[in-house]
Amino acid sequence: MKTYKSYLFDLDGTVYHGNEPIVSAIHFINKLANSHIPYGFVTNNSTRSPKQVAKRLNGMGILAEPWQIMTSSVATASYLQANMPHSSLYIIGEEGLFEALAAFAQTEDKPDAVVIGLDRAITHEKLSKAARFVANGADLIATNPDAMITTESGLVVGNGALVAAVAYATKTEPIVIGKPGAAIVEAAIKQLKLDPRHTVFVGDNYDTDLLAGIHAGIDTIHVQTGITTDLSAYKIQPTYSIPSLDDWPI
The missing domain is CATH 3.40.50.1000 (HAD superfamily/HAD-like)
Incomplete structure (x- = not known):
């Protein structure tokens, strides 16, 4: 070893x-x-911030600080900073993703990229907007490709399934970060x-x-x-x- x-x-x-x-x-x-x-x-997990993840680990008796946590949201922000630093975004996701991407402009008027993270309040309208933007030339970026995730209530649809809907509708291959x-x-x-x-x-x-x-x-x-x-x-x-x-x- x-x-x-x-x-x-x-x-x-x-x-x-x-x-x-x-x-x-x-x-x-x-x-x-x-x-x-x-x-x-x-x-x-794109829904939680590093601070929230560290707090959860601390509660389990694990020594962890937010800077030690890499979420798919933070990794997505790193990718965008390196490859599309001045891009405007349309974002589907929850608190962790919006916090990670706070430095980027958000718009519903011809965004440069559509970023999709898990959104447990997803709607047909949100997916339709995302598909329209991608069909009009925006890049499609997925924080992660998880098809299903485990919860205390059992398996539920993951972010990969949301991304797949937009990818299928637009015949576009997403950029996958996680x-x-x-x-x-x-x-x-x-x-x-x-x-x-x-x-x-x-x-x-x-x-x-x-x-x-x-x-x-x-x-x-x-x-x-x-x-x-x-x-x-x-x-x-x-x-x-x-x-x-x-x-x-x-």
């Missing part, structure tokens, strides 16, 4: 299950903090000033977390505490697979 100088963690299935913390992860992350080993968190793409991991590495050669991504879901790390070109640790338990069907394997973080030495 390789010794790493920094760690990035997925959240749901890796650090907690809903409102229930995963004890092995809590202990491991706090060991990192006590050993002064840098770490951060990467989440496709996992399994590399952009969100690269944004986290840049924000935390980590060395990718000595950083490892820890996640439970092969199709999002582990692929994001693989696409970003960094090592990955699969923890068998969440969605993916059997890796035998996958051609590209993570660097390591362990039952839980109790099985990984610092």
